[in-house]
Amino acid sequence: MRAVLLDAASPGVTRRRLRVVDDWPEPEPGPGEVLVGVSGVGVCGSDLALLAARRHPPGLPWLVGHETFGEITATGEGVDPGRAGQRVVVEPNFPCLACPVCASGRTSSCPYRKSLGFSEPDTMADRIAVPARFAWPLPASWDDGDAVCAEPLIVARAAIRRAAGVHPIQDGHCLVVGAGSQGTLLCLALASRGITPAVLEPLPGRRDLAVQLGARPVLGNDGGFSLIFETSGTGAGLSEAVSRAAPEAMVVLIGQSAQPVPLVTQIVVQRQLTLAGSLIYDHPHDFAEAIADVKPGAGRTLKACYPMEEAEEAFRAAAEMPGKTWIKVGSVISRARG
Ligand SMILES: [Zn+2]
Ligand SMILES: [Zn+2]
Incomplete structure (x- = not known):
C-alpha cells in the first residue's frame, strides 16, 4: 500500500x-x-x-x-x-x-x-x-472537511475547557495569539460559545480567515485581556500575550517550541499572571463531547x-x-x- x-x-x-x-x-x-x-x-x-x-x-x-x-x-x-x-x-x-x-x-x-x-x-x-x-x-x-479538522478542533476545545475550569471566559476579554490552523480553530471554537476573541496575527490572510470565522483583529495597543491563548509557540507571540494581559489574567500556552523564549518576569509577577500549558485532550470525554455537540x-x-x-x-x-x-x-x- x-x-x-x-x-x-x-x-x-x-x-x-x-x-x-x-x-x-x-x-x-x-x-x-x-x-x-x-x-x-x-x-x-x-x-x-x-x-x-x-x-x-x-x-x-x-x-x-x-x-x-x-x-x-x-x-x-x-x-x-x-x-x-x-x-x-x-x-x-x-x-x-x-x-x-x-x-x-x-x-x-x-x-x-x-x-x-x-x-x-x-x-x-x-x-x-x-x-x-x-x-x-x-x-x-x-x-470530510469537518472530519479532517476534528482532532485539532478538539485540542482547541480542550484548552478552552481547561481554562474555563479555573478562569471565567468573558466576551470582550479574550485574545488568541497566532492564527495558524490551531489559532484559527480556537477562534472558531470560542465563537461557537458566543465569544468574539481578538486575534493577533501578522499575516493578513490568516488574520482575515480568523475574522471570517468570528474573531476581531487586535487594534494597535489593545490590551487588558483576561484570558489569552498563545498558539504560535514563538517568543514574539509569548511576549505579546504577556504584555497585553490584564492583572490576574491567565495565559494558556498551546503552541510549543524547544527553543528558550524571552519572558519579562516583572510583568508576570506584577500583574500576577497565571501561565498554563494545555496539551492535546483527555480520553474519552473530549472526543466524546465534541462529536456529540459540535455543529x-x-x-x-x-x-x-x-x-x-x-x-x-x-x-x-x-x-x-x-x-x-x-x-x-x-x-x-x-x-x-x-
Ligand atoms: Zn495535530
Ligand atoms: Zn496512563
Whole structure:
C-alpha cells in the first residue's frame, strides 16, 4: 500500500524530505483493533516541525501524520464486526488508561501515552490499524472537511475547557495569539460559545480567515485581556500575550517550541499572571463531547487539499497559507467486511 515517509535530509541539506512509497506493508488489525481505510489526513504544525527537524521521531524513515479520518474496513478479535463500514475519526493519542494519572482523568499527562505520528508510526497511509476505542464514529452531518479538522478542533476545545475550569471566559476579554490552523480553530471554537476573541496575527490572510470565522483583529495597543491563548509557540507571540494581559489574567500556552523564549518576569509577577500549558485532550470525554455537540463547520478552516503524491507540496503550503491544509488519501477499498 502507499505511505508518506519522512526521510533524512540529503547530504549538505538541513531539511528532511518526504517521499511516497507504494510498497509499505499492509497493517493487520490485532485484538481490540480496527483497520481504517484512510480518507484524509490533516497537516499539522507538529508535522511541519518533524519535516524541519525541529522535532525528532524515534527513527528515519518515519511514517508521518496524525489528524486522520476514514472508514473501518475490518475488525480485529473482540471488536464488534458491525463496526465495519463506520466512518470514523481517529483519536491519535493512546494513554495507557491504567496508571494513576489516567485514573485521575488527565490522560493527556499519562507517562505511557503513545502518539501516532510521533512515538508510533502512522497515519499518512492507505490503511492503518488502531485500537477500536480510539476510532470515533462520525455523525453523518460532518462532512470530510469537518472530519479532517476534528482532532485539532478538539485540542482547541480542550484548552478552552481547561481554562474555563479555573478562569471565567468573558466576551470582550479574550485574545488568541497566532492564527495558524490551531489559532484559527480556537477562534472558531470560542465563537461557537458566543465569544468574539481578538486575534493577533501578522499575516493578513490568516488574520482575515480568523475574522471570517468570528474573531476581531487586535487594534494597535489593545490590551487588558483576561484570558489569552498563545498558539504560535514563538517568543514574539509569548511576549505579546504577556504584555497585553490584564492583572490576574491567565495565559494558556498551546503552541510549543524547544527553543528558550524571552519572558519579562516583572510583568508576570506584577500583574500576577497565571501561565498554563494545555496539551492535546483527555480520553474519552473530549472526543466524546465534541462529536456529540459540535455543529459541523470546522471544515470552513480548510483551504487546500493535495493528493498523497504531493505531500511535500502540501507541507510547504501548510507552513505558509492561511487555514488548514490536508492530504486526501483516497476512498476506502472495501465497504463490506471479508
Ligand atoms: Zn495535530
Ligand atoms: Zn496512563
